[in-house]
Amino acid sequence: MKAEIDGAQIEATQALTLAGDLESLKLARISHLGDRSTIARISQSLGSLDPSLKAPIGKALGEARNQLNELFEKRLAELTLKRDQEVIESERVDVTLPLRRTPKGGIHPLTLIDQEIADIFIGLGYRVMEGPELEAAWLNFDALNIPADHPARTMQDTFFLEPLESNLVLRTHTSPTQIRTMLTQEPPIYVICPGRTFRSDELDATHTPVFSQVEGLVVDQGISMADLKGTLDYFAKKIFGDEVVSRLRPSYFPFTEPSAEVDIFFNGRWIEWGGCGMVNPNVLETCGIDTEKYSGFAFGMGLERTLMVRHQVADIRAIVEGDVRFSRKFGMGGR
Numbered sequence: 001m002k003a004e005i006d007g008a009q010i011e012a013t014q015a016l017t018l019a020g021d022l023e024s025l026k027l028a029r030i031s032h033l034g035d036r037s038t039i040a041r042i043s044q045s046l047g048s049l050d051p052s053l054k055a056p057i058g059k060a061l062g063e064a065r066n067q068l069n070e071l072f073e074k075r076l077a078e079l080t081l082k083r084d085q086e087v088i089e090s091e092r093v094d095v096t097l098p099l100r101r102t103p104k105g106g107i108h109p110l111t112l113i114d115q116e117i118a119d120i121f122i123g124l125g126y127r128v129m130e131g132p133e134l135e136a137a138w139l140n141f142d143a144l145n146i147p148a149d150h151p152a153r154t155m156q157d158t159f160f161l162e163p164l165e166s167n168l169v170l171r172t173h174t175s176p177t178q179i180r181t182m183l184t185q186e187p188p189i190y191v192i193c194p195g196r197t198f199r200s201d202e203l204d205a206t207h208t209p210v211f212s213q214v215e216g217l218v219v220d221q222g223i224s225m226a227d228l229k230g231t232l233d234y235f236a237k238k239i240f241g242d243e244v245v246s247r248l249r250p251s252y253f254p255f256t257e258p259s260a261e262v263d264i265f266f267n268g269r270w271i272e273w274g275g276c277g278m279v280n281p282n283v284l285e286t287c288g289i290d291t292e293k294y295s296g297f298a299f300g301m302g303l304e305r306t307l308m309v310r311h312q313v314a315d316i317r318a319i320v321e322g323d324v325r326f327s328r329k330f331g332m333g334g335r
């Protein structure tokens with residue numbers, strides 16, 4: 001029996017010593033020191049042994065167990081250290097590696113100014129109205145008092161959609177959204193209508209075939225040119241700075257009467273900003289609005305031009321080409 005203990009001890013010593021990681025050490029312990037191991041089986045049979053054998057066998061068993069437990073603890077410490085070192089090595093971060101930056105996009109300056117303008121007018125109690133970019137020719141022209149022979153309706157300015165009988169155009173201004181508003185809402189009306197507009201202009205330093213406008217429309221009782229001027233002054237100061245003044249210059253639009261160009265005095269000179277006027281009574285009547293009771297004003301300006309003036313952008317292409325290096329300068333670009 002002593003020989004059996006010695007044999008088991010040798011086998012266990014070998015298994016514990018050879019275990020290369022914590023998992024195999026655990027398995028070696030279960031098979032050589034666990035409940036079903038040779039050593040455990042001999043311990044259990046100790047009671048039935050001849051009394052003279054009990055003491056020496058018991059002693060030999062105790063010694064073997066102590067030696068093996070010590071060996072297990074030693075191997076446990078060694079293999080734990082080894083495992084920790086492996087984890088540290090595999091999870092090591094090389095702080096000297098160059099950073100991999102994923103450049104984020106930036107909010108385009110046109111979107112920013114669009115939001116800025118919406119904030120200004122929402123602050124005055126206006127609502128923001130949107131209309132479709134693909135528009136009925138009737139809303140883009142006729143309802144706005146633009147007759148069939150008006151030059152703006154020629155192929156040179158307008159993108160018509162095929163088949164021509166569809167009478168659909170890419171809207172040439174945001175003014176059809178005025179009509180949509182007046183056809184669906186009762187006065188008092190206080191709205192701005194921002195959006196993309198299209199004209200068959202060549203792309204050059206100051207023109208682009210796809211640009212953006214913002215329209216303003218007010219229809220209420222007792223609205224006069226003074227209200228228009230006051231609103232444009234306030235708008236100009238909010239966009240260009242408190243020192244800026246605006247002036248109205250007589251002009252012509254079929255949908256306003258009288259009509260004017262609004263100029264601003266900015267950086268020492270007068271700059272044309274947009275068109276405006278009192279809504280032509282013909283337009284109000286087309287929309288079923290009682291012209292005895294109500295009058296209104298409207299204005300419309302280009303957003304790219306507004307940005308160009310405010311930020312001294314010499315070429316409109318910088319705005320429309322979407323280069324993030326340009327957008328970042330407006331303060332909302334990620335890195």
Ligand code: FA5
Nearest residue numbers: 173175201207208211274275276298299300301302305
């Ligand atoms: C109009 O479009 C009128 N609907 C504005 C208006 C509204 C007048 C309400 C009265 C009442 P106009 O064609 O001038 O007007 O265009 C207005 C602005 O759009 C111009 O001042 C300019 O800033 C901008 N714009 C026009 N064409 C282009 C273009 N090809 N590229 C960039 N901006 C343009």
